[in-house]
Amino acid sequence: MTTGAAFNSYKLIAFVATSKPAISRTFYRDTLGLPLLSEDGFALVFDANGTTLRVSIVKELRPAGYTVLGWEVPDIAAAANRLQQAGVALERYPGMGQDEQGIWRSPGGAAVAWFKDPDGNTLSITQF
Numbered sequence: 001m002t003t004g005a006a007f008n009s010y011k012l013i014a015f016v017a018t019s020k021p022a023i024s025r026t027f028y029r030d031t032l033g034l035p036l037l038s039e040d041g042f043a044l045v046f047d048a049n050g051t052t053l054r055v056s057i058v059k060e061l062r063p064a065g066y067t068v069l070g071w072e073v074p075d076i077a078a079a080a081n082r083l084q085q086a087g088v089a090l091e092r093y094p095g096m097g098q099d100e101q102g103i104w105r106s107p108g109g110a111a112v113a114w115f116k117d118p119d120g121n122t123l124s125i126t127q128f
Contacts, residue, residue, distance in 0.1 A: 076127035
């Protein structure tokens with residue numbers, strides 16, 4: 001029995017911040033291929049496969065030390081190649097045992113690679 005609001009029936013809106021809206025517009029729209037729905041002085045709004053992604057415009061940004069957005073991909077090697085061909089470097093973390101492409105295999109079998117947006121926010125791709 002649920003006593004709270006039924007948030008499982010509502011659409012999620014994802015948020016990430018930018019202090020570089022022009023560069024972020026190019027990155028999220030052109031590099032990642034997300035359709036730009038709207039933009040104003042407050043945010044760039046993208047469609048991330050049916051999920052609204054608001055890239056909020058802020059004056060100052062201190063990126064989090066963890067992944068803030070991630071995408072589930074059907075073929076991580078192909079997705080990693082596409083990112084690298086677009087000039088996006090995959091992150092390397094000491095002691096993680098990532099392969100030559102920068103992909104880490106979790107003990108549970110998921111494959112993950114990380115990259116940064118223009119503001120240094122950590123993003124990821126995962127294949128389950």
